[in-house]
Amino acid sequence: MTALAALEGMDRLTSGEALVAQNVAFAIMAITMVVAALRMVTTRNVVHAALYLVVVLAGVAGQFLLLGAEFVGVTQVMVYIGAIVVLFLFGIMLTKGSFGEDDGVSSEKRLMAGLVGLLVFGVMAAALVDSFEDAEVAREAPSTTAEVSDSIFSTYIVPFEAVSVLLLAALIGAIVVARKD
Amino acid sequence: MLLNQFLLLSAVLFSIGVYGVLARRNGVLVLMSIELILNAVNINLVAFGAFRATVGGEVFALFIIAVAAAEVGVGLAMVLLMYRNRRSIDLTAIDQLRG
Amino acid sequence: MAVDLLTLAFQRPHIDWHGIAPELVLLGVGALITLVDIVFLEKARPITAALAGLGLLATAVPLLTLAADGTDRVMFDGAYVVDEFSLVMKAIFLLSAYVVVLLSTNYVAEGDYWENEYYGLLLASVMGMVMMASARDLVSIFVALELLSIPAYLMVAWRKRDLRSNEAGLKYYLMGVFASAVMLYGMSLLYGVSGSTMLDDIGTAVAAAGSSVPVVTMAIVFIVAGFAFKVSAVPFHTWAPDVYEGAPTPVTAFLAVASKAAGFVALLVLVLVAFPSASDVWEPLVWILAAASMTVGNMVALRQTNVVRLMAYSGIAQTGFMIAPLAVAGHGGGSADQALSAVVTYLAIYAAMNLGAFAVIIVLARKTGSAETTSFAGAFHYAPGLTVAMTIFLFSLAGIPPLGGWFAKFEVFRVLATAGEPWGYVLAAVGAVNSVIALYYYAALARRMWADDAPDGDHAPVPMTPSLASALGICGIVTLAFGVAPQLVARFTDVTLAALGG
Numbered sequence: 001m002t003a004l005a006a007l008e009g010m011d012r013l014t015s016g017e018a019l020v021a022q023n024v025a026f027a028i029m030a031i032t033m034v035v036a037a038l039r040m041v042t043t044r045n046v047v048h049a050a051l052y053l054v055v056v057l058a059g060v061a062g063q064f065l066l067l068g069a070e071f072v073g074v075t076q077v078m079v080y081i082g083a084i085v086v087l088f089l090f091g092i093m094l095t096k097g098s099f100g101e102d103d104g105v106s107s108e109k110r111l112m113a114g115l116v117g118l119l120v121f122g123v124m125a126a127a128l129v130d131s132f133e134d135a136e137v138a139r140e141a142p143s144t145t146a147e148v149s150d151s152i153f154s155t156y157i158v159p160f161e162a163v164s165v166l167l168l169a170a171l172i173g174a175i176v177v178a179r180k181d
Numbered sequence: 182m183l184l185n186q187f188l189l190l191s192a193v194l195f196s197i198g199v200y201g202v203l204a205r206r207n208g209v210l211v212l213m214s215i216e217l218i219l220n221a222v223n224i225n226l227v228a229f230g231a232f233r234a235t236v237g238g239e240v241f242a243l244f245i246i247a248v249a250a251a252e253v254g255v256g257l258a259m260v261l262l263m264y265r266n267r268r269s270i271d272l273t274a275i276d277q278l279r280g
Numbered sequence: 281m282a283v284d285l286l287t288l289a290f291q292r293p294h295i296d297w298h299g300i301a302p303e304l305v306l307l308g309v310g311a312l313i314t315l316v317d318i319v320f321l322e323k324a325r326p327i328t329a330a331l332a333g334l335g336l337l338a339t340a341v342p343l344l345t346l347a348a349d350g351t352d353r354v355m356f357d358g359a360y361v362v363d364e365f366s367l368v369m370k371a372i373f374l375l376s377a378y379v380v381v382l383l384s385t386n387y388v389a390e391g392d393y394w395e396n397e398y399y400g401l402l403l404a405s406v407m408g409m410v411m412m413a414s415a416r417d418l419v420s421i422f423v424a425l426e427l428l429s430i431p432a433y434l435m436v437a438w439r440k441r442d443l444r445s446n447e448a449g450l451k452y453y454l455m456g457v458f459a460s461a462v463m464l465y466g467m468s469l470l471y472g473v474s475g476s477t478m479l480d481d482i483g484t485a486v487a488a489a490g491s492s493v494p495v496v497t498m499a500i501v502f503i504v505a506g507f508a509f510k511v512s513a514v515p516f517h518t519w520a521p522d523v524y525e526g527a528p529t530p531v532t533a534f535l536a537v538a539s540k541a542a543g544f545v546a547l548l549v550l551v552l553v554a555f556p557s558a559s560d561v562w563e564p565l566v567w568i569l570a571a572a573s574m575t576v577g578n579m580v581a582l583r584q585t586n587v588v589r590l591m592a593y594s595g596i597a598q599t600g601f602m603i604a605p606l607a608v609a610g611h612g613g614g615s616a617d618q619a620l621s622a623v624v625t626y627l628a629i630y631a632a633m634n635l636g637a638f639a640v641i642i643v644l645a646r647k648t649g650s651a652e653t654t655s656f657a658g659a660f661h662y663a664p665g666l667t668v669a670m671t672i673f674l675f676s677l678a679g680i681p682p683l684g685g686w687f688a689k690f691e692v693f694r695v696l697a698t699a700g701e702p703w704g705y706v707l708a709a710v711g712a713v714n715s716v717i718a719l720y721y722y723a724a725l726a727r728r729m730w731a732d733d734a735p736d737g738d739h740a741p742v743p744m745t746p747s748l749a750s751a752l753g754i755c756g757i758v759t760l761a762f763g764v765a766p767q768l769v770a771r772f773t774d775v776t777l778a779a780l781g782g
Contacts, residue, residue: 026186117199
């Protein structure tokens with residue numbers, strides 16, 4: 001059951017009204033995310049950039065809910081917004097002597113980067129539209145957390161264990177590198 | 182919902198992330214732009230997962246979130262180390278190495 | 281909500297303990313080192329290096345029993361495979377890492393670094409590589425790549441008070457994370473095309489879709505670019521010289537050999553298992569990468585005055601040679617198998633000769649305190665043995681018979697020439713011209729060590745330690761063995777992938 005399907009009159013994901021509601025929700029979130037992402041890469045204030053990043057990340061979590069991936073959506077909120085953004089804010093706080101360094105970026109460099117970005121988007125959009133045309137995301141029932149966990153603990157057990165080693169190694173290494181001595 | 186509306190949103194985020202990586206000089210901001218790209222990947226994976234009705238995409242996205250947390254921790258540790266030694270995290274000022 | 285518990289019943293995966301024994305031993309040793317560090321703190325410093333070295337050798341034991349057993353093992357729905365290719369690559373990773381531990385022993389202890397944690401990270405990175413050799417699905421490949429890269433980023437910055445080391449670490453980190461993000465986007469498209477993360481299924485889906493589907497092309501370009509960064513192929517090589525120069529030298533040796541080999545493993549597996557049918561997309565890509573890496577690497581190496589930077593550019597050129605067989609691997613009829621064997625042979629020989637060269641550089645730089653080529657002048661007068669060893673490694677890198685590098689290049693040229701493709705011949709010609717150019721700068725460095733006089737007339741003997749001597753010995757023996765008796769040794773690197781029906 002997705003969050004939207006729990007609303008009254010939206011018992012079926014594919015019913016007409018639910019579909020309209022989903023598309024409206026998608027549009028609102030998508031526009032917000034794109035605007036926030038653009039502001040994030042253009043603002044001069046590093047703290048504002050981190051806050052715009054929060055908006056994008058929350059939007060991504062919303063898209064996950066819309067797609068019926070509730071567990072991933074909640075994880076997105078808890079890990080990305082709850083942990084990673086906080087890390088970023090700590091990083092910004094501890095390096096605050098470096099604020100304002102971006103002021104001097106030459107406009108040619110921005111123009112070049114902008115052109116590369118547009119080119120990349122153009123190629124990707126053309127490829128995606130050509131390949132997937134008007135395929136529908138038509139999922140009868142959203143995946144359950146049980147399915148996700150069954151998959152992690154059978155097929156993906158090796159990478160799962162490896163991630164725990166990775167997190168420990170990153171933790172130890174980051175402490176050694178970041179501590180004063 | 183069309184599959185492509187999610188894929189195109191992800192492509193926009195990816196391109197904005199690429200712009201950020203190329204245009205910004207502050208190490209923390211470059212790192213944030215890379216997070217945009219990773220989120221674009223995650224939208225792709227979850228959308229494809231819904232499209233194909235398999236659970237692999239969601240699992241992959243979860244792994245990416247977990248690894249991204251480790252990556253950001255390591256990255257900020259290194260930014261901090263550099264800031265402590267040089268009082269700056271301006272990437273264009275990396276000049277000790279002849280590159 | 282009434283959930284039918286029976287339909288959700290969890291199927292315990294079948295775990296082949298013998299198959300994953302190498303990883304388990306490595307994990308145990310890593311945990312042991314971490315524990316020893318926590319309990320004994322600084323008092324553990326003298327033994328962690330020995331512990332790490334022994335652990336790596338102990339990991340080789342289950343590898344040998346698996347090789348003796350000889351059956352291909354497919355685990356976890358095909359996500360993890362133990363076949364000839366993976367066993368040989370694991371052996372290369374473990375032996376290279378063992379030599380790196382030998383090289384690090386005195387370097388890290390004298391430099392007042394964080395020693396216990398250094399070896400812990402090294403083992404974690406090796407574990408990522410060992411896992412990469414068996415990984416046959418996108419998630420495993422991605423996690424293995426990050427597990428081997430993230431400790432490496434940190435180890436590059438391990439000389440904390442040295443600004444160049446910090447810069448090298450940050451540069452390597454940012455470019456590495458960006459490359460893996462781009463690669464992930466390509467992987468997400470592959471998942472979208474096939475609906476599965478298993479390389480086998482992706483191979484089937486890509487073959488069914490045909491390479492004309494634009495997203496397949498885009499996915500392949502993104503993935504090949506991501507791994508081209510990892511193996512430092514031109515034009516994704518710009519990080520290598522700076523990072524190699526700034527990092528502690530044993531870490532440089534580790535990156536130049538083991539980390540590069542791991543990138544090759546993933547590239548080989550993806551190209552040959554996940555999209556062999558789209559060879560019209562990746563063959564030209566690989567061709568350009570190979571030709572550009574050889575040419576640019578050698579041209580820039582010619583005017584280097586720092587030995588570590590010289591080795592970095594020489595490594596880029598060697599990457600060009602290693603990747604070249606893949607440019608003709610898509611014709612079916614055993615061409616994939618031949619290319620695979622050629623690359624693995626090259627990787628094994630390259631690991632030995634490159635680690636050997638770095639061992640000599642570490643010893644000599646300890647005396648002279650600099651890695652400029654001028655400070656290596658006249659080494660013959662105070663360290664004749666080392667000079668002979670360095671000459672062997674340099675000439676092997678240049679591909680002079682009867683040294684190992686010759687056989688490695690011979691195999692590459694053989695694959696290129698027997699493919700019967702005009703493009704294969706052109707690439708072989710590019711390689712031949714580049715071998716001559718490379719000989720020039722390798723020989724120039726050797727000549728300087730033999731003929732010139734030492735700077736300031738300093739002829740004091742070089743301090744040599746048992747660990748460095750054994751590292752040199754291992755590298756020398758492997759380099760010579762491949763050159764003198766190739767037919768005997770090459771049996772080990774003539775491998776097949778289980779997925780190719782080997």
